[in-house]
Amino acid sequence: xxxxxxxxLGGALALDSTSVAQLMLSRxxxxxxxxxxxxxxxxxxxxxxxxxEIYLLVAFPVGGARFPEGATATVVAAATAATHPxxxxxxxxxxxxxxxxxxxxxxxxxLRNLNIRVVPDPMHSELRPRRVAGGHLLALLLDFVxxxxxxxxxxxxADLVVAHLNGRWPLGQPDTVGLFLVGAAVSAGILLQxxxxxxxxxxxxxxxxxxxxxxxxxx
Amino acid sequence: xSAVTSSARASAFLRSFTIQGSWNYRTMxxxxxxxxxxxxxxxxxxxxxxxxxxxxxxEHFNAHPYLAGLALGAAAKLEADxxxxxxxxxxxxxxxxxxxxxxxALVWAAWLPATALLGLIAHFSGAPPWLCVLVxxxxxxxxxLALRLWGFRTGLRWGHEVGRVLREAALGxxxxxxxxxxxxxxxxxxxxxxxxxxxxxxxxxxxxxxxALWLVLAVGAFVVGLVGGVRVWRPAAVxxxxxxxxxxxxxxx
Numbered sequence: 001x002x003x004x005x006x007x008x009l010g011g012a013l014a015l016d017s018t019s020v021a022q023l024m025l026s027r028x029x030x031x032x033x034x035x036x037x038x039x040x041x042x043x044x045x046x047x048x049x050x051x052x053e054i055y056l057l058v059a060f061p062v063g064g065a066r067f068p069e070g071a072t073a074t075v076v077a078a079a080t081a082a083t084h085p086x087x088x089x090x091x092x093x094x095x096x097x098x099x100x101x102x103x104x105x106x107x108x109x110x111l112r113n114l115n116i117r118v119v120p121d122p123m124h125s126e127l128r129p130r131r132v133a134g135g136h137l138l139a140l141l142l143d144f145v146x147x148x149x150x151x152x153x154x155x156x157x158a159d160l161v162v163a164h165l166n167g168r169w170p171l172g173q174p175d176t177v178g179l180f181l182v183g184a185a186v187s188a189g190i191l192l193q194x195x196x197x198x199x200x201x202x203x204x205x206x207x208x209x210x211x212x213x214x215x216x217x218x219x
Numbered sequence: 220x221s222a223v224t225s226s227a228r229a230s231a232f233l234r235s236f237t238i239q240g241s242w243n244y245r246t247m248x249x250x251x252x253x254x255x256x257x258x259x260x261x262x263x264x265x266x267x268x269x270x271x272x273x274x275x276x277x278e279h280f281n282a283h284p285y286l287a288g289l290a291l292g293a294a295a296k297l298e299a300d301x302x303x304x305x306x307x308x309x310x311x312x313x314x315x316x317x318x319x320x321x322x323x324a325l326v327w328a329a330w331l332p333a334t335a336l337l338g339l340i341a342h343f344s345g346a347p348p349w350l351c352v353l354v355x356x357x358x359x360x361x362x363x364l365a366l367r368l369w370g371f372r373t374g375l376r377w378g379h380e381v382g383r384v385l386r387e388a389a390l391g392x393x394x395x396x397x398x399x400x401x402x403x404x405x406x407x408x409x410x411x412x413x414x415x416x417x418x419x420x421x422x423x424x425x426x427x428x429x430x431a432l433w434l435v436l437a438v439g440a441f442v443v444g445l446v447g448g449v450r451v452w453r454p455a456a457v458x459x460x461x462x463x464x465x466x467x468x469x470x471x472x
Contacts, residue, residue: 019240022284024331024359029338033352046348050339055456057335058449060327068456095463098456115243119250122277127270129257132277136254139241170470178433181412183459185437189444190452192405194328198445201402208406212340215407216414219344 001039003152006079009035010151011144013071018061018108019143026071028052032078039082044090048081049074051094051177054184056101057191069104072147073097076154080162087176088169089162094180096161100154104147111146115139223259223299230258231295232371235288247281252291259295275304282315283322285366290314292374293381300378310379317385325394326366333401334359336408343411413437 001009013034017026024030032049036042056070077097081090119135120127171179195201234255241250253276260272282290290311297307338355346354377384413434443451 018242019237021236022239023363024356027331027335027355029335029355030352033348036348042348046342046351050342050351053335053339057332058452060323060331091463091466095460098460102453102456112243115241115250116245119241119243119246120277122246122249122274127273127277129261129269129273132250132253132273133257136237136241136250139243139250140237143240165467168467168470170466174430175433178430178437179462180459182433182436182440183455183462185440186444186447186451186455188405188409189441189446190449191332191444192402193445193448194332195398195402195405201399204399204402205406205409208403208408209410210406212407212410212412213414214410215344216411 001035001079001083003155005038006035006075006155007148007152009038010072010075010154011146011148013075014069014104014147014150015140015144017069017071019140028056028070028074031071031074035075035078036082039079041082041085044085045078045082047177048077048090048093048097051180051184052077052097052101054181055098055187057187058194059101066105066109068098068101069108069150070101072104072150072154073101075151076100076158079155080158083159084162084166086166086169087171087173088166090173091169091171091176091179092162092165093158096154096158100150100158103154104150107146107150111139111142114142118142223262223295227258227262228295228375231255231291232288232368234258235291235367235371238287238291239284246277246279248284248287249277249280252280252287252294253277255291256294256298260298263298271304272298275308278308278311280311280315282318283326285326285363286318286322286370288367289370289374289381289385290318292371292376293378294374296375296378302379306379314382317382321385321390321394325390325397326363329394329397329401330362331359333397333404334362336401336404340404340408340411343408409441 013026013031016023025034028049032046032052033042036045036049039045052070052074056068059067059070061067074097077093080093080096118139120131192198192201192205198205234257238248238251238255241254242248243250253273256276260269260276264272276294280290293314294307294311297310334355337358338351341351341354342348373384374381440455444455
């Protein structure tokens, strides 16, 4: 996938995450699949998406809360992991994606401040229908541009970082994924708390755990 | 409602999919709400009355985006029925809190993670990527689109009485059910990931001697998340990124 292609995909998925429809194509699981597929290595891109999905299971776009942006972070991570095969690029791509998710979140906050000037002020403006519709559509366009810029910059920088540091990564694929799953386990713990906590849900959780372990052994 | 054509209602519903498009820290969903309601307002009002109606609806408003259609449909009915503007304002002020709280709890904290877990379980069971994505997106969006459609139609039908319908719909009870299912799915997911076998191999976890170390660390990290809650998320991400940088630094020496 070219830098332009990744930017356009990042812009489109950034729209899906908050501004348009929220069909969750922007979640890392789907975004990793799309980015990996378009970058020529579906499995590597999807694996990056799976790891980020577990991390971001608890990053809900609630109200005005600042949250890490999964869509742009995943396109950056998945496109990088799919372009450079191997555990080193995967580690760097996912690590870079986690950092880029934070930057994406800050850019959303910046855009929301900018939108104060874009949408009509109900107290002072001359409120014509064209002004209301125009302000709203301009805000949508700005969100797309923001997502594309964040993604494009991220893919470009991640590519430079991976090209420079790739050979230095000492761990193999299992240990690399193991390292990230340890971090992701924190999100799983937070999620159980969000589902009601261990005390209230321990029976269901433990039944699921036993079933999942048994299923894993039988597979 | 007779003054409003079905095409204007359909247009308002479709526009509601972009209701968060101009989210901002002053009016929040206000701009998006007015944009979505515009086709209806254009049919009901002209000239200065239209300007005043737009002023009412660009004011501060916030709700969960999937349930905002309920307020949108109700506002469309109230405006079409010629209700007192102050009543419309009071209605929106009263409904926005419940719509935000119920929607966040049901969709963001329960439905989304539960369906995402379905996709992750499929992955760790060895399903092909396209199937994992489908297993996540299909149920998620069936629930999502049903909720949007129900909300808008309920609003259009019941107007300012939607509060009663909302109570009868018992969304809190549904949230509890989905949360229970989510806890079960989370257990299945954890069991699959921890199992030494093909599922762990699919995750890339078959690492020989180091496998047990990762498992012990993962259990510890899970407990940290369970006890610390959402406030430990960012520190945990920083630790992981720090670990990647440290490994690179040590390897470079």
